[in-house]
Amino acid sequence: MPKMRPPPPPPPRTVQLSIFSWNSRLARYVKAGQYENAMRLFQQMKQEGMSPDKFTFVRVLNACANLPALEEGRSIHMQIIQSGCDSDIYVCNSLIDMYAKCGSLEDAWRVFNTMPSHDVVTWNSLILGHVRCGQGLKALALFQQMQQEGMEPDPVTFVGVVNACANEAWRVFNSMPKRDVVAWNAMILGYAKCGQGQKALQLSRQMQHEGVHPVPVTFVGMLNACASVAALEEGRHIHEAIIQSGYESDVFVGSSLIDMYAKCGSIEDAWRVFNRMPRRNMVAWTAMLGAYAMHGHANEALAHFKQMCEQGVEIDDITFLSLLSACRHAGLVDEGLCYFESMNSDYGISPTNEHYACVVDLLGRAGRLHDAEVLIKTMPCEPNATVWMALLGACRIHGNLEMGECIARRVLELDPGNSAGYVLLSNIYAAAGNWDLSATVQKLRLERDVRRQQGRTWIEVNNEVHTFVVDDQEHPQINDIHAELERLSVQMKDAGYVPDITFMLHDVEEEEKLFHLCHHSEKLAIAYGLISTPPGTPIRIFKNLRVCGDCHSATKFIAKLVGRAIIIRDANRFHHFENGLCSCKDYW
Template sequence: MPWATLLTSPSPPITTANRSSLPPPSAATRHHHHHHRLPPDRLALLIDKSKSITQLLPIHAFLIRHGLDRHPILSFKLQRSYSSLRRLDYSTALFHRTQNPDVFFYTAIIHAHAVNNLHQQALDFYVRMLTHGVEPNAFTFSAILRSCPIEPGKALHSQALKFGFDSDTYVRTALLDVYARGGDVVSARHLFDTMPDKSLVSLTAMITCYAKHGDVDGARLLFDGMEERDVVCWNVMIDGYTQHGRSNEALVLFRQMLGLKVKPNEVTLLTVLSACGQLGAVELGRWVHSYVVNNGIRFDVHVGTALVDMYSKCGSLEDARLVFDMIEDKDVVAWNSMIVGYAMHGFTEDALKLFTDMCRRGVHPTDITFIGILSACAHAGSVSEGWKFFHLMKDEYQIEPKIEHYGCMVNLLGRAGHLDEAYELIKNMKIDPDPVLWGTLLGACRLHGNYGLGEVIAEQLVSQNLANSGTYILLSNIYAAAGNWDGVARVRTMMKGGGVQKEPGCSSIEVNNKVHEFLAGDLRHPKSKQIYVMLEEMYQWLEAHGYTPQTDIVLHDIGEFEKKRSLEVHSEKLAIAFGLISSQPGATIKIVKNLRVCSDCHTVTKLISKITGRKIVVRDRNRFHHFVNGSCSCGDYW
């Protein structure tokens, strides 16, 4: 007899014929045969102690055999245990057998569905409870509001008011959480402000709300005012900084947390690894790695993938691969992070080989996998391979291309000089192209000197209000390259009129566990004087090696000398100079740049790697460049 039927039918007398269909008697049930009169509290204890479904079923069978299956307390405990063991089908079947369930039965079954994100079912039980005249209590509301969507949450808020539970701290905190997650900052703040005693949970919910919706400073104000903080609340704040591109502040906060002896958990470490990846702070990333190893934190697929991602973004592909090979149950996210890592560094062969391995092992690729593969093809200029994967994605795996896939294809075609093909692809897309996509094509027009097509696209973007700062910069680049200074001036005026700001070039370098950031012409660094002395020296070496500055890329209609000066103080050159004076001779210099590296800096970095005998790794917005002995891993194709 199947278990579901066993739960819902009256218990049959046990005969030799049907004994075999019950579970084999465990030690517990064998023991019970001698103690027919086990008191309910002993049975309740046995149910509570059951850690698996195989332990629980014999006890349930025993209850049915001895007519104790309708005992309210035992039945309630069984229902709860089935829920906690993720057997909702059993606990729901039990619930339906219960005669006149009270508020505790209802609350338990509502809670069981809510924790498994089955909100509709939880709400159905709540409605059923009201129609049967059972009044909810504060725990019912806390249970049903747990991760509840905002619309039903609002309706439940009015129910809580009606039953007078809106002032209960737990109910109020749960409501605050509903509004915070749903993005209704105003309602969340109103609830928070009218709370007489603000618990740690409600403070954390409010900080989460601010951080999630971009008001990181508002979140920090609340955070700083807290008397006690647990690890969850530190995590929310560190994550808030990381999510909004303020990774340096995230890492500063993490160090404070360690200084106050707050023990980080897996969530903390995943967030910190993400911040290290954004900044290229490999030393701190390594420290986190050793912390995981030495503090008994489980090296699971999530931690492993975060480490692969961090090492790849910090330019240490060997470490990324070592960690990747250590991950036991690799899921598609783990495979993707390694494929994207190889693509980022321009290791196209390795990315494609990994893709083949992954498919051979029966792991299904996702849209992210194809972003990795297509960008790997773009870095190598493999047009036919790119088209092959683009079609494979749709035809073989039924993955509809997203804007990012089109972006990779336009980048691939554009850089390989197939401008008309790229333009056709954009025009025939099923989804609306965004400014980034057009910007990619504009960049390719500039690269191949096709100013005609570039102007057509740019004018179109400006007229449709789709132009962003990048579009304007590319357009003025195109005009400047063609020597059309009137055009450049017109674009500058349009930018000022539209309040468009050029994103300033910023380069960062990690020295002794601290990340130093430089803007072009920066004088804010405490070691500015030494940096500029080093810069002068670098230019003497460069001139001795026959270097001439590429002043044609400077976008101002100014004299040659000023153009040369403006090139000399680009942010990555300052970062390299700082790296040279701050590290041991022969040590690798790693730099992270927020924009695409310019051709002059690229030439300079190649020469510096040759002159100093150092490896210089630069991560720009597009990819990694490994400069060794005068040549770059990108083969001057970036």
């Protein structure tokens, strides 16, 4: 009897992913900031015959908003209409948010006007869209209309409106019949975020005077305000109030304390707060990492990151931004490149323009200008002006005139209203002794009505902030300050200090250059600190621009001569001067 053949194996079954699985994968990509991957997954989903639902559309619109990708968003809008999801309020809110973030307020308004009803999220998305597009007064009008329709404003929205038009928002705030803690918090946070820290602190005092008690969010706003104006002593008083209120264990308050102490120049206090926190979330860990980075403690930053990984703390794009900043401030090129590579390969985080700018600066400061240029040209996203500015700054440091001219043209094309591009190119020409071209660039800046940011340095003494500009004559103790500088100049010269007039980029006589150099705002602030504080106490000053090379050199001499620690925070980082040395090791 012949043997029967076994039946053929069944054909392999194709596993059909559910809509829930697709949406979960989309959500993971969006949460990780991998918006392009989310868009590709959405296309793959349609190719495999899966029909998107409202949750799919909400997530993919979020990806479009963050890229931004206006045309793709319009295409998805058409698919939403065809699917019948255009009446869903969550989908409509996502459409408004997408159009607003992509800069098309007309489309956002069309969606808004076709909606049968609006909720708080709808209004907030539209208002913040106008804020982002620079239409502050329109945002304020919408904010008032929202209130008239009985909607309770989101504090974040109020913060955005205050950012856009502080004076008008203040008028609305004053006209409120009832100002609860939410309204106060919004104003305090708004002023802190839009650079009006003193106004925010004034409001917090007024709030307490009117009998409204601070809550954790209030303290966060107050600490942000202290950080923005480097008001260390006021920050310490607020810390005492936090302890008395029982909010010291709040993780968000603790994170804000770390950030405040770090930005006010006291890394030791920042560490003490972090070390005493009963529990720490990602924000607290990242705040401490950022503190190490801005103070130039690269080794501590790398060790801190390793500890984060060992303890299973979630890592995000902000974490890597702080990590890369620590590497660039210390010139750790190989380590920085290694971490940059691991962002995507090990953590699934797509680098943004900010991360690329950090790495370009890291390479540029190390003299690897060609490598930095190659990195920019191979970026998967379009490099913005900030990325090119990082390379332009490196050209200024290394005196590469040819590359600097080329890069400056790109910067001015991308951001013609940014004065830094004109100033850097002018300085490159001036450093090369080409005063005619330097003047031509400055003339172009003036013709385009681009105002140069004035250098300012400030210092807090007895809870009062004193601000100085170059050749300042306004301070009531300016004669005493000049006398102190004269005294220091003699001692510094005897100790071997030689003024570096290459940092005075003006075509004037050497004697005039020396005069202006001696009266830079940094030196004025240090001199005021010396005559206004007890001997031996640290001096902390803060500058809105990068500290100049001569002031950096002079401060090393001053710190040694007076036997004090001098701490300077400039636009990039902190410098700790002590015993004739700086923590940056002259690499900044």
